Amino acid sequence: MVFAGLLFLTIGGFYLFLENSKTAAQNNINEGNAKLAQHQSTQKDVDGFIKDLADAKAIIGSEAHYSSIIPKIAQHIPSGIVLESLTLDTSALDKPISLIALGKTKDDSIRLKTNLEKSEIFKDVHLESIVYSDGKAEKSSDYPVVITISVTPKPEVLKQ
Numbered sequence: 001m002v003f004a005g006l007l008f009l010t011i012g013g014f015y016l017f018l019e020n021s022k023t024a025a026q027n028n029i030n031e032g033n034a035k036l037a038q039h040q041s042t043q044k045d046v047d048g049f050i051k052d053l054a055d056a057k058a059i060i061g062s063e064a065h066y067s068s069i070i071p072k073i074a075q076h077i078p079s080g081i082v083l084e085s086l087t088l089d090t091s092a093l094d095k096p097i098s099l100i101a102l103g104k105t106k107d108d109s110i111r112l113k114t115n116l117e118k119s120e121i122f123k124d125v126h127l128e129s130i131v132y133s134d135g136k137a138e139k140s141s142d143y144p145v146v147i148t149i150s151v152t153p154k155p156e157v158l159k160q
Helices: 001-061 066-073 108-120 138-142
Strands: 082-086 098-102 123-133 143-152
Touching: 066 082, 082 143, 098 108, 108 123
Parallel strands: none
Antiparallel strands: 082 098, 098 143, 123 143
């Protein structure tokens, strides 16, 4: 009988020991799951940040530096011709843009087109229109010829 009592006491001790081990293991699992959830949230934030950086790199890589191209364009405008407007569009860097210039004679349109063709800035230069105003408007009296030219910028020039 003493032997049976010791046997039940030993079995009871092992049972309590196993229950405590099971509880401790379950607590460790729950703690690990909580840390995993926290790390997964952090990993999700990191993945989002990496994606944002990749997007920013793509945008910066395709960025056009108009502050550097405008002085280059101005260098190729012949004297006696005034650049009235320039349409630049960042969404279509490889598409033609319009230059509208004012000249004193119709020959100014040919000089402008020739200078732009010789420049390292543009790959396609097309004269779209030459309009001679009657000189009645105040602005047109000094520069009566309105020249519209379509040009396509070279991508490597825009990214310098």
